[in-house]
Amino acid sequence: MSYNETDWVRAITKLVELTSKQEISWDIFTEYEADAWTTVDRAYMAPLNDRYYVVKSSRFKKYVDEDEWFWAIKFEFEVYTQEIHSDYVKIASAPDLSVISTLYSVVESNFAFKQDALKGLLD
Amino acid sequence: MARSSRDQTPLIFAIFDRTPTRLTGNLERIVISIVIAGVILPAVFVVLAWLLNWSLTPGGPNPTVGDIWTMSGGLMGYWSVLFSGYAAYQVKVISEKYFARTRFPQIKETIDAITERMGKAADKPASALRSERFIASISVTLGEVERVPGHKMNELIKRAKAERKVVVDWINDETQNGVIANTKKIYWTLFQTLQEISQEITAYMKEQGAK
Numbered sequence: 001m002s003y004n005e006t007d008w009v010r011a012i013t014k015l016v017e018l019t020s021k022q023e024i025s026w027d028i029f030t031e032y033e034a035d036a037w038t039t040v041d042r043a044y045m046a047p048l049n050d051r052y053y054v055v056k057s058s059r060f061k062k063y064v065d066e067d068e069w070f071w072a073i074k075f076e077f078e079v080y081t082q083e084i085h086s087d088y089v090k091i092a093s094a095p096d097l098s099v100i101s102t103l104y105s106v107v108e109s110n111f112a113f114k115q116d117a118l119k120g121l122l123d
Numbered sequence: 124m125a126r127s128s129r130d131q132t133p134l135i136f137a138i139f140d141r142t143p144t145r146l147t148g149n150l151e152r153i154v155i156s157i158v159i160a161g162v163i164l165p166a167v168f169v170v171l172a173w174l175l176n177w178s179l180t181p182g183g184p185n186p187t188v189g190d191i192w193t194m195s196g197g198l199m200g201y202w203s204v205l206f207s208g209y210a211a212y213q214v215k216v217i218s219e220k221y222f223a224r225t226r227f228p229q230i231k232e233t234i235d236a237i238t239e240r241m242g243k244a245a246d247k248p249a250s251a252l253r254s255e256r257f258i259a260s261i262s263v264t265l266g267e268v269e270r271v272p273g274h275k276m277n278e279l280i281k282r283a284k285a286e287r288k289v290v291v292d293w294i295n296d297e298t299q300n301g302v303i304a305n306t307k308k309i310y311w312t313l314f315q316t317l318q319e320i321s322q323e324i325t326a327y328m329k330e331q332g333a334k
Contacts (some may be wrong), residue, residue, distance in 0.1 A: 005322055013315040020245035020305040098235045098325065099318040106242040 003095045005095055010098045013063050014047070015053060017105050024048050027116065031045060032056060032078065044107045045080075052080040052088060055104050075100040154212055163206045165198055219272040226271050227324050231265045234321045241314050245305040248295045250292060252304060258294065261287050261317070268320060275328070279320050286313040 029045030
């Protein structure tokens with residue numbers, strides 16, 4: 001058994017829904033598993049039912065030929081667990097889905113709102 | 124879907140067994156088999172004539188040079204009609220493929236923009252959603268997907284259309300003015316269906332890119 005793309009889309013849709021209802025809250029996350037080929041610009045994490053959902057915005061070098069490249073953006077979604085007093089362990093990462101960028105932007109705007117980014121300017 | 128039917132392909136299809144494309148599917152196999160059948164039909168006819176002692180030449184049992192020229196000329200003409208028909212069919216296939224190739228990336232972008240908007244607008248009440256532009260663009264975009272030939276997404280589009288109608292009816296319902304969108308199950312179902320369409324387009328583009 002394994003999860004297919006539709007399962008991932010359903011799960012991430014559920015997270016967008018929960019985020020929108022403010023039933024889960026996202027915070028900046030730094031303990032993701034690093035990868036030498038990608039630079040993570042920003043990662044958010046939300047805990048839910050002993051799982052830690054992480055959405056990352058990262059950059060990677062996209063090569064057009066052998067030595068020419070440009071920075072390309074991708075959004076990644078990963079699931080972590082954590083035993084007591086130990087590190088986060090990645091248990092799954094989603095395939096490349098466009099719904100992840102939607103999740104990221106919803107999380108980002110939600111986070112800005114939660115942090116009161118426009119504090120004092122809207123009075 | 125086309126791939127699973129491969130096991131029971133008749134021999135004539137198997138001769139020219141080419142991977143069916145998502146765009147043409149079984150239609151391509153049928154066309155190819157018609158062409159093959161058309162090409163070998165004269166040979167069958169000749170064998171049959173020889174077995175049954177039919178006279179193929181107008182000038183009696185011994186063909187003259189003129190007879191041979193007439194027959195081979197006729198045969199060539201017959202084959203060229205067949206192959207030009209096949210070429211015309213292939214031109215149509217290629218033009219559809221390129222149409223899809225240019226349209227789908229734009230359509231996918233639109234769908235992703237819509238779902239992003241939906242995700243961000245989900246904390247608004249129905250009365251505020253009425254003025255949102257994305258509600259109107261959903262049906263336009265679905266229509267655009269529908270008009271791309273060979274998309275194989277009829278089921279998804281049908282579902283999305285039905286769900287969109289429920290959402291629009293809800294938004295326009297005066298008694299529901301204060302209800303927040305993210306509490307409505309159907310709002311998220313529509314969101315998910317649109318994402319599935321976007322995913323399906325990505326898969327389609329990948330397949331086309333591999334060819």
